[in-house]
Each structure stands twice: as structure tokens, then as C-alpha cells.
Amino acid sequence: MNEFLNTLKAWNQTMALDPLELIIIGVIVVVVLLWGPKKIPELARSLGLARKEFDQAKKVMQNPGSALTDSMTQGVQGQAPPSSSDELLLQTARRLGINTQGKTKEQISEEIVARGKDPYGP
Secondary structure, X not given: OHHHHHHHHHHHHHOOOOHHXXXXXXXXXXXXXXXXXXXXXXXXXXXXXXXXXXXXXHHHHHOXXXXXXXXXXXXXXXXXXXXXXXXXXXXXXXXXXXXXXXXXXXXXXXXXXXXXXXXXXX
């Protein structure tokens, strides 16, 4: 048994790569053989997007209030973000389907809050 351990130690010292490194290299070779070099960038891109979504969800869970205001200030695709709090209020009301004509800012704010409490309400 002692002879076997000495042989393993000598073999490990002469080896240029650690067994873990060999496993990683083997996994990379298998991935290249299975999916080919053209598919690997697509896989990496999808992993990056998944990571980005995970980080955004984590941010929302840690601080839900700031994430909501961040998404509101980014604006709708193709539109510039609102430049004032009044525009942000009107934009939020429009997104929620609230009619803003003839209403004060306070009334609109109350409806937005009520819609937030009961999203399936009137």
C-alpha cells in the first residue's frame, strides 16, 4: 500500500496538469464535439442573458421600491424617459390604463396606489 502511494505521489509530481484541470479540459472538449464551434457563442450569449435576468430579479427582491422607479424612469421602448415627476405620473397612469383627463395629480396618484393594491380591480 505504501508503495502504491509513493508511486501516485511521484506520478503527480511529474504530471504537468492537476486532475481537476484535466477534467475541465475534458469537459471543454466534449462541449466542442457535441455542439460544435458555431453553437458555443449562442450558448454563451444565452448564459449571459440568463445571468443578467437573474441579477435584475435579485435586485428587485432586495429593494423592490428602487427597482420600480428604475424601470419607470427608463421609459417605454422607443420613448425618452420622462423628464419630470408629472410626466412620470401620467406615464404610469397610462401604462395602468387609468384615464387622466380632468383629474388632479392627487386623484391620479390615488388611483395608481389603488390599482397597485388591487391590480385586477376596475
